[in-house]
Amino acid sequence: MRNVTWRAASRVALALTGAGALAAGMALVLVTPASAGTTLGASAAEKGRYFGTAVAAYKLSENAYTTILNREFTMVTPENEMKIDATEPQQGRFSYANSEQIVNHARSHGMQVRGHTLAWHGQQPGWMQAMEGTALRNAMLNHITQVATHFKGQIYSWDVVNEAFADGNSGGRRDSNLQRTGNDWIEAAFRAARAADPGAKLCYNDYNTDNWTWAKTQGVYNMVRDFKARGVPIDCVGFQSHFNNDSPYASNYRTTLSSFAALGVDVQITELDIQGASANTYRSVVEDCLAVARCNGITVWGIRDNDSWRASQTPLLFNSNGSKKAAYDAVLAALNNGTPPPTTAPPTSVPPTTAPPTTAPPTTPPPGQGGCTATVTVNQWTGGFVANVRVTAGSSALNGWTVTTTLPSGATVTNAWSANPSGNTGTTNWTNVSYNGQVGAGQSTEFGFQGTGTAGSLSPTCAAS
Numbered sequence: 001m002r003n004v005t006w007r008a009a010s011r012v013a014l015a016l017t018g019a020g021a022l023a024a025g026m027a028l029v030l031v032t033p034a035s036a037g038t039t040l041g042a043s044a045a046e047k048g049r050y051f052g053t054a055v056a057a058y059k060l061s062e063n064a065y066t067t068i069l070n071r072e073f074t075m076v077t078p079e080n081e082m083k084i085d086a087t088e089p090q091q092g093r094f095s096y097a098n099s100e101q102i103v104n105h106a107r108s109h110g111m112q113v114r115g116h117t118l119a120w121h122g123q124q125p126g127w128m129q130a131m132e133g134t135a136l137r138n139a140m141l142n143h144i145t146q147v148a149t150h151f152k153g154q155i156y157s158w159d160v161v162n163e164a165f166a167d168g169n170s171g172g173r174r175d176s177n178l179q180r181t182g183n184d185w186i187e188a189a190f191r192a193a194r195a196a197d198p199g200a201k202l203c204y205n206d207y208n209t210d211n212w213t214w215a216k217t218q219g220v221y222n223m224v225r226d227f228k229a230r231g232v233p234i235d236c237v238g239f240q241s242h243f244n245n246d247s248p249y250a251s252n253y254r255t256t257l258s259s260f261a262a263l264g265v266d267v268q269i270t271e272l273d274i275q276g277a278s279a280n281t282y283r284s285v286v287e288d289c290l291a292v293a294r295c296n297g298i299t300v301w302g303i304r305d306n307d308s309w310r311a312s313q314t315p316l317l318f319n320s321n322g323s324k325k326a327a328y329d330a331v332l333a334a335l336n337n338g339t340p341p342p343t344t345a346p347p348t349s350v351p352p353t354t355a356p357p358t359t360a361p362p363t364t365p366p367p368g369q370g371g372c373t374a375t376v377t378v379n380q381w382t383g384g385f386v387a388n389v390r391v392t393a394g395s396s397a398l399n400g401w402t403v404t405t406t407l408p409s410g411a412t413v414t415n416a417w418s419a420n421p422s423g424n425t426g427t428t429n430w431t432n433v434s435y436n437g438q439v440g441a442g443q444s445t446e447f448g449f450q451g452t453g454t455a456g457s458l459s460p461t462c463a464a465s
């Protein structure tokens, strides 16, 4: 089944490449922009998104740098200044001067801040590198609590945990001193961050998670699905998206973003740079984000090529002399041509919390007397689609549900999450999985599926079971 899914995904990828190139070419000639912002930040804002950049504190004294920063961007990520070695250089001694300089600059110019990062195997101070076990777990939790509390109320979203998954085909965790404290270190980190700054969105952030067919992507996806099912406080997933010859942009990127979003999290592009800065690739990335309602922002990893951590790849939107590159024009045009922001907030699927029964449950639970309804949103492209179905209980709680959808001939389901299908073509009955069958009166849950061909309206109906 897995192989079938992945083969199907690569066919979708091929179809997308052609469609994307065609749409891009036509847009320049035929389509009148729906809006015409003249900066990245303003154009993104018209689409309900932010546009951000990584910032280095020591460059804030450079006029040419801050001129572009203040004009173009609405979100800032400290490039190194909030990392563990910077904020807790000696254990228990916290140092915030450089990170505060960036936060204050951003806020005084109306920009928001992504906090990067609270728990990571990289850029640990020496004292932490030397630690293992319970002492390290406690030091990590204390670090998160201290730093998130210090910046409480000033951070839009935190990269709570960075880069915890292994590269390659295992789909599992990366070995690190943090991982060796126990597999639950990631959820412990998220719980500590939520307790310290309940108003910030909490993200998991990683690289090489952009290609939907890669094992690492699937590993992170399964973790996020599990976290949502168990109520671990996660709000967003960051895709670093450092694209280069070893890790190129793939046209199934949109499928990756929409598949994660269907789990009930926001998705954010957090460290975008593209080796060679192909205008077409930058355009595709922006179009992919705009196609996913819960992709709520894009951050590039630096302003000018000489600001980049990979300067020799000239991967950014501005030349080293500060002039706009072709990639800049492509990004701005894609933002201006993009679909408008959703008029209603996208649904958040909160998995129902089911308290253990105090008395033995009846052997056959009664059907929900008040019935249920199902609505669907379809993200369709040439040759494929992702459908997200929302199941809402009526006037009484559900103890299980079945949603029926109808696919036109030629369409085939290739992958599904949070529900079990009776088949993969034509009329399909979708039944709940173990963690989302019980839905409180008036409450909702979500499931989704991906397929090839054209989805049509799907005409979903819902029955309580």
Ligand code: XIL
Pocket: 079, 080, 162, 240, 271, 309
């Ligand atoms: C990089 C910075 O850009 C460099 O200045 C620093 O020397 C190393 O770290 N993934 C991340 C970022 O999450 O923190 C990294 O930033 C790039 C890769």
